[in-house]
Amino acid sequence: MIIRDVKTGDSERLVEIYSHYVLNTAVSFEYEVPSVEEFRQRIEKITSKYPYLVCLIDDKIVGYVYAGEYSSRTAYSWTAAMSIYVDKDYRRQGIGSAMYKAIEPKLKDMGIVNLLAGSAYCEPEDEYLTHASSLFHMSQGYSEAAHFKKIGKKFDRWYDLKWYQKGI
Ligand SMILES: CC(C)(COP(=O)(O)OP(=O)(O)OC[C@H]1O[C@@H](n2cnc3c(N)ncnc32)[C@H](O)[C@@H]1OP(=O)(O)O)[C@@H](O)C(=O)NCCC(=O)NCCS
Numbered sequence: 771m772i773i774r775d776v777k778t779g780d781s782e783r784l785v786e787i788y789s790h791y792v793l794n795t796a797v798s799f800e801y802e803v804p805s806v807e808e809f810r811q812r813i814e815k816i817t818s819k820y821p822y823l824v825c826l827i828d829d830k831i832v833g834y835v836y837a838g839e840y841s842s843r844t845a846y847s848w849t850a851a852m853s854i855y856v857d858k859d860y861r862r863q864g865i866g867s868a869m870y871k872a873i874e875p876k877l878k879d880m881g882i883v884n885l886l887a888g889s890a891y892c893e894p895e896d897e898y899l900t901h902a903s904s905l906f907h908m909s910q911g912y913s914e915a916a917h918f919k920k921i922g923k924k925f926d927r928w929y930d931l932k933w934y935q936k937g938i
Contacts, residue, residue, distance in 0.1 A: 771826070776834065787831070822834070
């Protein structure tokens, strides 16, 4: 397993990983898969300020993680919002954990002390959404900090959003 900084040339493969979650799940509240060019621009914007890593197995990108701004208000400068996606066929092999382990020291070095992760949530699980993200974040030392009810509508169903928080 190799974890390295993202390159803009990775965009096509990252869109491939992300598209599964946009099209078939409520994990992402986006409805349409971004184009490779749009994704490339997102990478450029994020990497101008925050770390963005990809994980490779046998030279193939199998996941990515990045941090972003939670809010542009100055008082939030020590807080980052996390996003993490693992190729659907490579889940539960420790890739998500390895990427979080790699990105956290970089955020700490920037002076970030507080990590947030937003997870779509429904109870019970349905065919579009499992509790994987919630359970994953709990396993990584996050605790539940907020629970918004029925805040996003996808596939004609309402979904909750839970925020998880971790101090570093
Ligand atoms: C959430 C996600 C990033 C986890 O990545 P992963 O590589 O599968 O996670 P890991 O293998 O490192 O799992 C670490 C621990 O998290 C927990 N966990 C992860 N997936 C789980 C699942 N489906 N069910 C129960 N627990 C789970 C377990 O405690 C696991 O440890 P274990 O396998 O030793 O029991 C991955 O499922 C994913 O990409 N999901 C879609 C995107 C997403 O939801 N991102 C988060 C919101 S931005």
